[in-house]
Amino acid sequence: MKQEKNRATWQEIWKKAPQVSLDQTPGYTSWLPRLLGTEKWEPPQRTPKEAWREYEKELYTPLLNYARTHPSPTYAEMFQSCFPGLTESCCFAANEFRILSFEKTVDIRGKIFADIVKKYLPAPAIVELGAGTGKTLLSIRENLPPGPDFIGLEPMPSAREIMKIFSRTMPDVTIGECDLLTSPPWKAFTKKIPEGSIIYTSFTTIFLKGLNCTQYISDILSTSPKAVISFEPFPGLLDNISLHNLLIKKYIDINKYENKLFHAIKTNKNIKIIYIYIQICFLQAHFFHAQLLYGPKNKI
Numbered sequence: 001m002k003q004e005k006n007r008a009t010w011q012e013i014w015k016k017a018p019q020v021s022l023d024q025t026p027g028y029t030s031w032l033p034r035l036l037g038t039e040k041w042e043p044p045q046r047t048p049k050e051a052w053r054e055y056e057k058e059l060y061t062p063l064l065n066y067a068r069t070h071p072s073p074t075y076a077e078m079f080q081s082c083f084p085g086l087t088e089s090c091c092f093a094a095n096e097f098r099i100l101s102f103e104k105t106v107d108i109r110g111k112i113f114a115d116i117v118k119k120y121l122p123a124p125a126i127v128e129l130g131a132g133t134g135k136t137l138l139s140i141r142e143n144l145p146p147g148p149d150f151i152g153l154e155p156m157p158s159a160r161e162i163m164k165i166f167s168r169t170m171p172d173v174t175i176g177e178c179d180l181l182t183s184p185p186w187k188a189f190t191k192k193i194p195e196g197s198i199i200y201t202s203f204t205t206i207f208l209k210g211l212n213c214t215q216y217i218s219d220i221l222s223t224s225p226k227a228v229i230s231f232e233p234f235p236g237l238l239d240n241i242s243l244h245n246l247l248i249k250k251y252i253d254i255n256k257y258e259n260k261l262f263h264a265i266k267t268n269k270n271i272k273i274i275y276i277y278i279q280i281c282f283l284q285a286h287f288f289h290a291q292l293l294y295g296p297k298n299k300i
């Protein structure tokens with residue numbers, strides 16, 4: 001499968017992108033009036049069944065149709081053919097706003113995440129729970145030295161099929177089923193998660209209203225991971241002395257994202273938080289990824 005390869009560091013790519021100020025961000029996102037309260041906003045109410053349908057039928061099925069009918073698509077080509085609005089967006093990193101193409105967004109995010117994962121190699125496997133199309137997992141793989149296996153677990157059948165198409169020449173990639181709302185989440189996965197793996201989620205736990213945080217943490221720790229990473233928006237990591245931070249917090253708040261996991265991680269006696277790198281926003285200037293890294297206290 002054709003890959004979006006770029007050997008430059010994420011900082012090199014980032015510094016070449018056009019820069020804008022915080023004041024200019026309303027020109028790149030429709031969210032500011034909602035965040036400032038001048039336009040009313042209510043997130044759509046979805047039952048779990050409707051959310052499932054939305055992912056499987058409205059998001060992943062058209063993407064899968066594209067991947068099946070095009071011999072060697074890149075992720076950017078596949079996403080942009082189904083969602084033509086995904087062109088460039090205002091992103092935030094290194095305390096700056098810059099305009100990035102969708103392709104560069106995927107690439108830089110993969111490089112940033114890989115830089116964090118790299119600190120904890122060697123590990124037998126890198127495991128993503130809720131891996132979607134594999135866009136993040138394969139982008140991390142692209143930026144790591146060979147060695148670990150990559151395991152992408154995802155509940156939606158069409159997304160797993162897309163991952164299979166994109167990884168068919170990669171013997172080090174295994175795809176399986178998971179559901180973070182059941183215990184253990186990898187019950188339907190036929191293989192074992194290797195001891196000492198690096199396990200992460202990316203933009204997944206925040207959408208799961210019914211997540212039992214205590215059980216989730218205990219299930220993850222039961223695999224004896226080397227490290228666990230939440231690439232998720234945790235507003236609890238942000239101070240209140242920056243206008244951008246306040247906008248981010250408002251964004252999380254008005255969208256009613258699931259927010260209990262951060263507290264559960266912080267207060268869990270079996271966990272040591274080992275690394276926090278906060279503050280990147282990709283695709284949407286005020287929707288951030290924190291990078292919270294933790295692990296079993298007795299191992300880390």
Ligand SMILES: C[S@@+](CC[C@H](N)C(=O)[O-])C[C@H]1O[C@@H](n2cnc3c(N)ncnc32)[C@H](O)[C@@H]1O
Nearest residue numbers: 055130131132136156178179180181202203204
């Ligand atoms: C916003 S997408 C993020 C995909 C991927 N992690 C990434 O970073 O590109 C959220 C993913 O969570 C998955 N998901 C939804 N319900 C889930 C559940 N109960 N357990 C695990 N994953 C779930 C969705 O199917 C979707 O692929």
